[in-house]
Amino acid sequence: MSELLSHHTTFHLGGPAAEFVTATTEEQIIQAVTAADAAGTDVLVLGGGSNLVVADAGFAGTVVKLATTGVTPVPADDGAMLVTVAAGETWDDFVATAVDKGWSGIEALSGIPGSVGATPIQNVGAYGQDVSQTITSVKVFDRQLRGPRTFTAEECRFGYRWSRFKAEPDRHVVLEVTFRLGTDGATGSPIAYAQLAGALGVGQGTRVPSKQIREAVLALRRSKGMVIDEADHDTWSAGSFFTNPVVAPEDVPDGAPAYPQPDGTVKTSAAWLIDHAGFTKGHGNSRVALSTKHTLALTNRGDGTTEDLLALAREVRDGVEAAYGIVLVNEPVMLGVEL
Structure with a gap:
């Protein structure tokens, strides 16, 4: 039976991998990647799966799980x-x-x-x-x-x-x-x-x-649900789902945090934008929702799918853009899906 990638991501989401290789040495990593490249097969190099959104259909290529130590x-x-x-x-x-x-x-x-x-x-x-x-x-x-x-x-x-x-x-x-x-x-x-x-x-x-x-x-981090705890669905996430946007000074909304950057731009808070655009903690449904502890984390409540998660992410992204004209950018890597 194919290995489900939901067993290897902190979202607990993702379908099966066509091939799954656990590499415990650098030589095994290089051998697995080289063999897949030679065969023209797509490769996913997998670490802790904490920054990854995988399609429900899974991955049709080779997954190389990094298990090297030292x-x-x-x-x-x-x-x-x-x-x-x-x-x-x-x-x-x-x-x-x-x-x-x-x-x-x-x-x-x-x-x-x-x-x-x-x-x-x-x-x-x-x-x-x-x-x-x-x-x-x-x-x-x-x-x-x-x-x-x-x-x-x-x-x-x-x-x-x-x-x-x-x-x-x-x-x-x-x-x-x-x-x-x-x-x-x-x-x-x-x-x-x-x-x-x-x-x-x-x-x-x-x-x-x-x-x-x-x-x-x-x-x-625990107070924000950002330390992994299998019993706490607020931690079934990728941590911060959106990066803090960097914008021109005049584009920072009134009252929003502003952190001037060396190049003259200003970094503001994605969490503030999400919250003030009307998406409060826990917003969502019984399958996927914003964390009850932190608005910047999207979470799988246990029965969610990747498509459920993406629908919530798009709702939040589009809502912030409508309210403030700022387009939030996802931080996790998308595999087989687009936001």
């Missing part, structure tokens, strides 16, 4: 720690390891589901930290050149939820990621995000031990 630290000359992590490692397990060992720089990214290999693709970020701030290099298998290749952080062309890997989604398979982390976990990183500073009871810019930052972030 965390290798090497001290740098300046006292930092260079940590190379296999793409198949669970991201939050790695963050927990870093915090336990006193490595700093990724603690505000606690509780984010998915695999390490997925983080550079969309430059994962939260609470004032992005992985681009600590990534030094990304090793990939280049499906066009048919061989391994390593990109420096600069060559990754990181932007807001963006990278060269997202720009060329079918070309590179991430094999491992190297991070440059501080070794000052006892003093931690300066708090850059106002909500996190408030939760910790400190001012922005204050240095706080990494363990305290992780605990505060996990508490904040």
Whole structure:
């Protein structure tokens, strides 16, 4: 029987894969992808499935599930720690390891589901930290050149939820990621995000031990239903479904949050736009709905389908555009479907 992709996505949605391969080594990843490419078969490289919307009809190609493991630290000359992590490692397990060992720089990214290999693709970020701030290099298998290749952080062309890997989604398979982390976990990183500073009871810019930052972030994410809990349907989601839009200053609605960007544009809040366009927490039906904890998360209430989810996403997107003239862009990757 074909493997259902609903068993491998945090939405618990998605039909069967024509072929499903679990790869525990880099060689197995490269072999599976190369064989599929040679046969002219479509390939889906699957990590934690936390940023993926899969068609109800499933995927007619080969799914390569990344199950590689390994965390290798090497001290740098300046006292930092260079940590190379296999793409198949669970991201939050790695963050927990870093915090336990006193490595700093990724603690505000606690509780984010998915695999390490997925983080550079969309430059994962939260609470004032992005992985681009600590990534030094990304090793990939280049499906066009048919061989391994390593990109420096600069060559990754990181932007807001963006990278060269997202720009060329079918070309590179991430094999491992190297991070440059501080070794000052006892003093931690300066708090850059106002909500996190408030939760910790400190001012922005204050240095706080990494363990305290992780605990505060996990508490904040749980309050929004963004820490995976199989018993809580608010977490049957992809986290934030829409990215925060970046617009011209004059296009920010009155009263909406506004975060000026270096290029003169302004980033505003997708959650604010959704809520003020009339889509409140829990909006939807018994199959799919906005989270009861956070308007930015679309959720499967247990009996939903991908088509149900897309209908809700379109309703929200179109409603925000009608109210404010701003078109929200989905953050999850769409497989076999379009928003």
